[in-house]
Amino acid sequence: MAETGTWAVKVGLAQMLKGGVIMDVVTPEHAKIAEEAGACAVMALERVPSDIRRDGGVARMSDPQMIQEIMEAVTIPVMAKARIGHFVEADVLEAIGIDYIDESEVLTPADETHHIDKHQFRVPFVCGCRNLGEALRRIGEGAAMIRTKGEAGTGDIVEAVRHMRSVMGDVRRLQNMPDAELYAFAKEIQAPLSLVKQVKAEGRLPVVNFAAGGVATPADAALMMRLGADGVFVGSGIFKSENPPLVAKAIVEATTHYQDAEVIARVSAGLGKAMPGIHVASLPEKELLATRGW
């Protein structure tokens, strides 16, 4: 008997993306540039995060027609974003055959209490996190892939680093924790006890964990891999740079050879201007995206 939509096939696609770069694209032409550069998947959306940040207002799921045009333009997997808690946007994305849904804080949340019940879908979901508790809550709701939230659209890597160090640090702490203390730890980080036990036993998250939010250079991508990321999302960092095809290829090579400084040096040379950045510490609290969701 063939079975679709199983946990193994949802988690399995994320396994295939590992060691790769998932790039934000807003047109079929961008998608082709990303595929040519070696992206392992693309995220189809109407505006990259830095433009969403600049424009303000309510950010929603992209036009399905625009997403479908991108799906037709490339053979690599295509992801798209739904608002936090907006399960009908997720229904729509599943109906058009999207490969992965990002329930994303980059869009304006639709529900302040409940995230999407992701177990109800055949299509897999990726969700953002700032720490281990948030990661395990999302996995408990059915997320088959996790990424750091970082601070999207800033080109400042500091928040992604903070979130990755927090997740990996708590995983390491858990490995040395006596079983008797797991109950209080699960309560402290507000995570399902069964998943806390699983993380202790396996020494890592039960699903693939990518870095996202602020990656702008090949060295940024390699830094996140060195900190334990399984791969990277790059949003505004490619198509807001001076030379997108070159930057895209360089970030792909740096992600593969993240332990090889000679390769990173070679691909970082002569890339032109990176995306203009925003120092996260200079942003007022109400403009932070990472604090959306719980």
Add this chain to the structure above:
Amino acid sequence: MTLNGTRAVTVGILALQGDFREHREMLERMGHRAVEVRKPSQLEALDALVIPGGESTTIARLILSNGFQGPLRAFCATGRPVWGTCAGAILLAKEVDRLDRPGIEVMEISVHRNAFGRQVESFEADVEVRGLEGGPFRAVFIRAPRIDAVRPPAEVVATLADGTIVAARQGNMLATSFHPELTGDSRLHAYFLGLAEAPAGIRH
């Protein structure tokens, strides 16, 4: 020695992109040494090589940009076991639809990418693998390719219930459109390590 008493060997996993860690962990659990390969110079020391699942367009690009194409073809010709899973199978095939750059192109098979549809059509199913003891193999297919044609000296190794070809062998080379590394079943990894044969011209 490994857990089941065979000789421990050194197996490389091409680690340009994809699920190389799952192959490494499976081989290590079996008692073998596993090495992540990111430079062509690492190939020489290996007894066998796995080309993992991942995104075939990405891996194909990285094979070319990292100077792997010639060294991988040469490795396949030495008679040491080589196994491509999913994306790896696509790269081993001589004929592939919709892949805009050459892979390794050493097996006499035709492969159709994403033949079962997009991710929502990804599935698990039992497959019958010829010569594999212990019953059907529970196989995981992720946006999987299908093997449309197998020409001699390549031969069919596994099919779905409807006859769709999902694994083929050509001498020391094996191609599977599914992912044994994502399951707890190590039978196909053991089968693969048994495929060594003397290179053409120096057979005993």
